Amino acid sequence: MLAKVLSCAVVGLDGELVDVEVDITRSQLPATTVVGLPDTAVQESRERVRSAIRNSGLSWPNGSKVTISLAPADLRKEGPAYDLPIATGILLASGQVVADVEDAVFIGELGLTGEVRPVRGLLPMVMLAAARGMKRAFVPEQNAPEAALVDAMAIYPVTSLASLASHLLAAVPIDAYHREPSAGQPEPPANVTDFADIVGQEHVKRALEVAAAGGHNIVLKGPPGSGKTLLARAVPSILPPLTTAEAMEVTRIYSVAGLLPSNTGLITNRPFRAPHHTISNAGLVGGGSIPRPGEITLAHRGVLFLDELLEFDPRVLEMLRQPIEDKTVTISRARQAVTFPASFILCGSFNPCPCGYAGDPERECVCPPQLISRYQRRLSGPLMDRIDLFVDVPRVPFEKLSGLSGGEKSEAVRERVARARQVQSGRFDGSPGHTNAEMTPPQVRDFAQRQLADGAGDVLKLAVERLNLSARAFHRLLKVARTIADLADSDGIETPHMAEAIQYRARIE
Structure with missing residues (x-):
């Protein structure tokens, strides 16, 4: 029999859907084979999954050839996150579980007792699954708060393979995880020096x-x-x-x-x-x-x-x-x-x-x-x-x-910094830059160079000549002056703002 279960891989910081296909056929030479460019951890999943199924009160298909295919075959599969989808595929293909899982994604590592252990990279996986139209995600219980950050998915925290089988059989359903609402602005780290x-x-x-x-x-x-x-x-x-x-x-x-x-x-x-x-x-x-x-x-x-x-x-x-x-x-x-x-x-x-x-x-x-x-x-x-x-x-x-x-306390300084960043956020609305340091050359020209007061421009010219500044240093000087003006709630860059920015360009002797 053939069964297909969806899982995910991580490429860089992005997810990639993986089809876990399980084919079980009677054979005089029973074996379990994993194909689809698996690494050592994925190859070893055969033994983890076999023990987890047996120790969960379920049956391993003895006397059968079990072929597990991870597609796309040209994508390198790594890590133990495929244990849970492989086990689910085997239960479906062997007929021990009958369920519709087309809209679900399964991610998790299995212990030999059948417990489900947390995995890394779960958030981009669930984000990708939601973007591809999946509605449910079965994930390790410890990873549930992370997965629940994706609002479009129903997250089911799985503690063991036996509990997942009971849920799919509609015997003992698993309650969906509901994220706690955030309580306003977060507090700064408690262990940081003031x-x-x-x-x-x-x-x-x-x-x-x-x-x-x-x-x-x-x-x-x-x-x-x-x-x-x-x-x-x-x-x-x-x-x-x-x-x-x-x-x-x-x-x-x-x-x-x-x-x-x-x-x-x-x-x-x-x-x-x-x-x-x-x-x-x-x-x-x-x-x-x-x-x-x-x-x-x-x-x-x-x-x-x-x-x-x-x-x-x-x-x-x-x-x-x-x-x-x-x-x-x-x-x-x-x-x-x-x-x-x-x-x-x-x-x-x-x-x-x-x-x-x-x-x-x-x-x-x-x-x-x-x-x-x-x-x-x-x-x-x-x-x-x-x-x-x-x-x-x-x-x-x-x-x-x-x-x-x-x-002065850090709280007062943080309020000024936050106000300056709000000014920058409004200034760069719709552009990729978030802070003055990320301004592009056209933005430096529009938001800094064109905002120079006459005296500030003269001071800048003198600094470039005396300090022999490069074009990059010239732009960075303007960015710093723009920030100093933002902290002073000034639309334009005045001479004191430019003078302060220049003093920070002191070079190593």
Whole structure:
């Protein structure tokens, strides 16, 4: 007998429907064969499914040849998510279950006892199934909150193969999962440092506010212990919550990466990724024989923090140049090429020299000038050109360290950042850009260059000539000035806005 069940695969961040066809015929040489370009995990599903069926009080078709075909045959199938559809197909083909499953999709891994275990990448699978007209999705119970984000589907949380068989036989139905309604605006992460807890460094906090408001890349430079890492880790506290569309993007990425915790639905806080400086190329930008997202994609719509920036392999840092510019990264392999989103705020920090005290008024640097120059050149000119704000973080004096009064709270800064982003959202309505940092050259001309006051234009011209800025740096300077004007609720870019933007273009010596 022949049965067909629908399942899904993940290609990049998108789903792809997979037809699971099961054919059972009597044979003197019983065997179970899986065809359709399966990987090792899918091949091993034969043993998992056999044990799960037997241990669920159901019958395995002994004395038969079982052929399992996963179509399309030219699409690589990987992972254990096909266990549940394969088991369902066998139950249908053997006549143990009689049900209409044409409008349903089945996804899940089986344990030997028949329990259904969670899988990664479920959200894009269910999104694809809904787009293709499917009405029902049978998924692991732990993945139900994630799958329920797709409103067009009826989600059935499956705990075991036996319960699924009972449901399909209409004996003991499984109740559809209903998502809890969201309760207003989400709270910022509780474990993030508040700006009020950071003593001094007001000018650095201001620069971080500008970076957060416009989505600009920023680098902090200063001696050890000046608070660079603490300041960077406080950035999430001033970022506005994700919009619904952004939250779905981020949740889909973390679902595919297998980093979405069980029983978790929508991710509402912006990502903050801080990889170690020993990270590889593939770890940072993504890769593998079957491409997986890297840290820059996991930081999408959030912050990528590279602490000790100059300790990273220069070849790894150069991999950032194209994603910073295009906001996407394309990974090509022999079988396929996938494109991952990579729109993030790059926040880096480093010491000015190997010993860390070059330029420090309190402690003498022991590094020779040649060593300092060689150390700072680890950050190449083309990559520096793509960074909008350079900020010096000096040592905090004792008077401020010993003070008991705190600074401005992150909540107040976050409100200003949110207002600035609302202005940008209205400005770019209908265009792909979400923040000033993502403006295209025509948008820079229309929304920044044409909004320059006379004095601001003169200051800009002088800066381009004196600092010998490239065309890219010229555009990035205008973008930062536009953000500063947005924070000041100004339609035009005035001279003080441009002057502040220029001071952030300080270069490494």
